[in-house]
Amino acid sequence: MYAKYEPLLIEFIAATMAADPAHDPQHINRVVSNAKQLARHESANLAVVVPAAYLHDCFSLPKNHPERAKSSQLAAQKARQFLVSINYPELHLDAITHAITAHSYSAGITPQTLEAKVVQDADRLDALGAIGIARCIQVGSSMGVELYHGDDPFAQEREWNDKHYTFDHFYTKLFRLPDAMHTHAARQEAKRRLAFMQDYLQQLGTEIAVADAASITTTT
Structure with a gap:
């Protein structure tokens, strides 16, 4: 189901991501690849995992910014607005928003769903x-x-x-x-x-x- 939206996700990220040496489109591609593999291993819902993986860094404050811990919350808000604009199925929006909010190390938010755990793991693998x-x-x-x-x-x-x-x-x-x-x-x-x-x-x-x-x- 998510596949028909994937080109729109890719286009959105390419157009909106701020310049950041460690959070560039290549980082997004690696996290999406990790997330898809982990989701299949864990039988997680790809309709939640894939959009969250693409959009998890659609807004990102610099590492040394005093409000860095709020980045994932701001990214989740921006992602939700975009998903609504492309008519992504509403039943997945809360789960996607949570997965994006919880992915961040600095935010210190514990993921509550399997999909959020998969996205967090996928992102953290790219730091290793x-x-x-x-x-x-x-x-x-x-x-x-x-x-x-x-x-x-x-x-x-x-x-x-x-x-x-x-x-x-x-x-x-x-x-x-x-x-x-x-x-x-x-x-x-x-x-x-x-x-x-x-x-x-x-x-x-x-x-x-x-x-x-x-x-x-x-x-x-």
Whole structure:
């Protein structure tokens, strides 16, 4: 049923998404792909999951904006208005709105439906693995944040601080995501992506000459 609306969703996102290095149309495409796969594994309703995945970032405040936590609520309002304008079936609107509102990490809203859990998992998978590393560096660079602390990159004698060091964000947020996944398929994929990120940090430690990098990179 959702398929006939998909071209309209794609057109809307292409026309309205603000420039954001980590929330671009490619991010949307990956989240939609993740969401479709997870929905099929979990027998979730694609008529809810697909529009929510396409529209989850149709409005997004910058990471360092003081009202960043409200982004998903504003996106949900904008998405609902658009869906009404294209006559999307009304019976799905509340579920789509909830899935968009609950997807955000910063909003801290617990998803109450299977479809909302699928969309949240799909979005969070895109913060992990090779693409997660690339997106993290993109965001840090756009905010003028250093890659790592020059004297103590793995925070052996300081607190993690991702407002100042990009790779600290792995420990303050990203490494926590696998345990927060709701669906079995997402948890399994998240573990694979987490292992890649840990290998990456081990290699980073070797290249910047940090002693015992293998043990350091698994610390959270």
